[in-house]
Amino acid sequence: MMTQSLKKDLALIGEEISHELGATMVKDYQNAHPSDVASYQIGRNIVESILAQPGCVGIRFYNAINELGEKTLVYVGVDKNDEVIAEYVSINNAGELASKKAIVADRARPGHGGGGGITETETWGLPE
Numbered sequence: 001m002m003t004q005s006l007k008k009d010l011a012l013i014g015e016e017i018s019h020e021l022g023a024t025m026v027k028d029y030q031n032a033h034p035s036d037v038a039s040y041q042i043g044r045n046i047v048e049s050i051l052a053q054p055g056c057v058g059i060r061f062y063n064a065i066n067e068l069g070e071k072t073l074v075y076v077g078v079d080k081n082d083e084v085i086a087e088y089v090s091i092n093n094a095g096e097l098a099s100k101k102a103i104v105a106d107r108a109r110p111g112h113g114g115g116g117g118i119t120e121t122e123t124w125g126l127p128e
Contacts, residue, residue, distance in 0.1 A: 037071050041111045046075075050075065050103050061073050072107075
């Protein structure tokens with residue numbers, strides 16, 4: 001449940017949940033959508049690069065279709081006003097202010113169990 005304070009500070013969106021709740025949520029989704037991609041994996045480097053952009057307080061993930069017609073994610077940084085960061089000002093090699101296009105990322109890799117069904121290892125060792 002999002003409170004007014006969370007709406008004001010986007011950096012606070014998200015919270016740690018229990019392994020049991022996480023496994024239940026994933027299994028419920030997969031049971032409701034057995035042919036959907038089960039998960040995606042995204043590397044630390046691109047996540048850190050997006051978050052390192054000036055003014056970035058979070059990441060927004062969009063469902064997308066890539067050039068091969070496959071379901072994927074496109075992810076971008078968002079600022080404190082919940083706006084996608086499209087560009088930002090930086091200092092170039094000549095020491096001058098320059099506008100730079102912000103990162104728009106893809107190439108998330110489908111994770112284990114793609115196409116339906118959470119695997120035993122993805123239950124985080126919890127009883128089914």
